[in-house]
Amino acid sequence: MSLSALVWIITIVFCGIFLWISLAVKDTASQSFSHYAIAGGTLPLILILFTDIATIMGAGNFIGHAAQGYKIGMADIPFVFGEQGSKVIFALLFAGFAGRFTYNTLSEMMDDLLVRDKVTRAITGVLTACIMIAWVGGQAKGLGDIFAVFTGADPIPIIMLFNVVFIVYTYLGGIYSVVWTDLLQGIIVVVFAFIFYGYALAPVNFSFAVLQQKLAEVGAPELATLSNVPVGTIMKNFVTGCFGILAAQIYWQRCFAAKDSATARNGMLVSGIAAVVFVSLTAIVGIVTHAINPNLADPNQAMPWLMLNYVPTWVLAVVYTLILAAAMSSADSNLNAASIILVNDLIRPFAPGKTDQELVNYAKLLTIIVGVFASLAAIYSSSIIGLFSKAYTMAGGGIVPVLLVGLLWKKTGEPFTMGTQNSRITPWGARLGIIVGSVISLSSLGILWGVAISAVVTIIVSLLTPGASASETPNLKA
Structure with a gap:
């Protein structure tokens, strides 16, 4: 059987399974907005663990980082460590904390615990x-690229x-569709990744020394080292990845969907460690491809080219299944997250009288709108990582400093509890901190200055402006 036929069969079977799962859970998901958004905060460890793994390991991590490795070599690793290592940081510092609550979004948590300002909540929601929208577009773009290489089909359709x-x-199924399809996809990602990396690294005998030698032979020894990369660039890449993920x-x-704090923490910790290892190896796969063929016109074809030329057909089918599972899981997770936000x-803060069923209907409608918009972003973006990086920079540089200041700058020594504001930041401090941090992070000054200035602005403006009373912004718990 030809590779093209295998790819089409795998695609059709997968899509059929996913649609069957969504039909099976749609009634449960529609019970309330909380069920559609976070499964009512009831999910066990096995679902949290595999949905974390499947969501993290999207097409961007299997194709986008291979392209980055092909272009800039080891200089991509700091971004990988920031982007993926932040999951470990998140697990250790934030996941257990977040698992105590049943908010639907980060913005809602910041609103209830820190700011009590629906304008800040809306700004945070947009960022x-x-x-999420960038990630959805990135998954579609990655699948389109590899499908085109494996079958010869036009990637746009x-x-x-x-x-x-x-x-x-x-x-159809909201978060329930996401986590149950992710269970299948996560298992496939873990098992098939070992086959993928085994064949992808075989051309250099699994030896970094051999890789360095081959790079020197094609006139690109700089790709195997960080010594000639400015420290500022390394720090910028690390902070961009790290702060973007924290937002x-x-x-x-x-974490809000997990049944308890330990479940939230353990799921993210294990998946974060796996992500650091897997994505770093993917960047190295791109470097391996450059060492073998330094003349590719499009770096996005680095991983597909290596697979087509160095592995048997059955392994190509395995690799395609791996990337299909990874991309589908990341796309559905981010599509659901974007619509929920x-x-x-x-909508919810400005129309508090809406019923649960109306909110679910809005979420479904926005799922369609976001999906269409993401399709256009995928078609017109020049690279997968380019889609992610700008979104990371904008959100991470504005939101995370305000979040950290809010959590550390407390009114009292009491622990944070739902329904109780316990932070000294004010609405105007949060608004200006987020906006200034986002704008500066996207400017020539970069995210390092953006983070620092955002934190300073948040504190100074909060000292000069009054805080919101609890009555000004009603608590909208799940």
Whole structure:
């Protein structure tokens, strides 16, 4: 059987399974907005663990970072450690904390515990949604790229096809569709990743010394070292990845969906460690491809080219299944997260009288709108990582400093509890801190200055302006 036929069969079977799962859980998901968004905060460890793994290991991590490795070599590793290592930091510092609560979004948590300002909540919601939308587009773009290489098909119709599938099964089952499909996809990712890396690293005999030698032979020895990369660039890449992930709704959402703090922490910790290892290896796969073929016109083809030329057909089918599972899981998670953010933080605070069923209907409608928008972003973006990086920079540089200041600068020594504001930051301090941090992070000054100035602005403005009373912003708990 040809590779093209195998790819089509795998795609059709997977899409059929995912749609069947979504139909099976749609009634449970529609019980309430909390069920549609966070499964009522009841998910066990096995679902949290595999949805974390499946969501983290998207097409961007299997294709985008291979492209980055091909272009800039080891200089991509600091971004990987920031982006993926932040999951470990998140697990150790924030996941257990978040697992105590049943908020629907990070913005809602900040609003209830820190600020009590629906304008800040809306700004935070828009910025965090940008990360999710970029991720959805990135998964479709990655699948379109590899599908085109493996079958010869035009990637644009494929991008549209995959986004239709993402939209339909996420629309039907909300977070329940996401976590149950992720259970299957996460298992596939873990098992098939070992096969993938085994074949991808075989051309250099699994030896970094051999890789360095081959790079020197093609005139690119600098790709195997960080010695000629400015320290400022390394720090910028690390902070961009790290702070962007700390502002990502999908990870907070899983913590809120977990049945308890330990489940939230353990799921993120194990998946974070796996992500650091897997994604670092993916970047090295891109470097290996450069050492073998330094003349690729499009770095996004680095991983597909290596697979097509160095592995048997059955392994190509395995690799395609791996990437399909990874991309589908990341796409559905981020699509669901984006729609939940937009409803919970842009509609709900300004229309508190909406019923649960109305909120679920809004979430379903926005799932369609976000999916279509993400399709366009995927088609017109030049690279997968380019989609992610700008969103990370904007959200991470503005939201995370305000979050950290809010959590550390408390009014009393009492622990944070739902329904009780216990932070000294004020609405105007939070608003200006987020906006200034985002703008500066996207400017030539970069995210390091953006983070620092955001924190300073938040504190100074908060000292000069009054805080919101509890009555000014009603608590909107799940």
